[in-house]
């Protein structure tokens with residue numbers, strides 16, 4: 001398998017999940033700010049016509065895109081790691097509820113904040129939405145270690161990734177102590193450290 005990612009982008013979530021899974025994989029960075037070439041000089045649009053990350057090339061050569069699909073595919077390859085509750089259980093639907101919320105309500109509310117073409121009014125409105133969504137997440141995490149059940153799941157990999165974006169848009173997640181504590185705790189996981197190092201986001205000692 002090969003993961004195409006951009007450092008610190010939403011593709012960090014499947015990068016973390018790959019590290020948590022113990023599955024063999026390769027990875028390659030995409031320059032999203034520049035000409036969208038891979039680090040080995042290939043045109044990324046020829047690999048993923050959608051042009052965005054994450055993209056996972058499977059061992060049989062198929063391309064799988066969309067973070068929640070990629071993450072569930074990886075989790076289901078290693079059920080013993082409990083990265084996703086079993087299919088058909090109510091907890092699996094809780095996981096999908098979170099993945100949908102994180103993708104459509106939180107991640108996509110951050111997106112205009114990264115776009116230089118976004119007007120100040122739109123940025124202000126987006127930041128207000130992000131604040132409201134994070135307020136909700138903070139209430140849901142109170143007294144809990146993880147988003148779903150008693151295990152780290154792919155939803156935690158996604159939320160951890162998104163919380164890391166606060167620093168780039170002037171949003172201090174410290175105003176929600178529960179989110180700051182959660183982020184700090186997930187940050188310490190060996191698989192998270194490995195993915196962050198691989199993406200050059202923390203020094204590799």
Ligand SMILES: N[C@@H](CCC(=O)N[C@@H](CS)C(=O)NCC(=O)O)C(=O)O
Nearest residue numbers: 009010051052053054066067068103
């Ligand atoms: N629906 C996609 C969204 C992925 C996405 O927003 N990727 C961003 C990075 S976080 C990206 O590659 N943006 C560049 C672009 O859209 O051209 C998913 O959930 O995987």
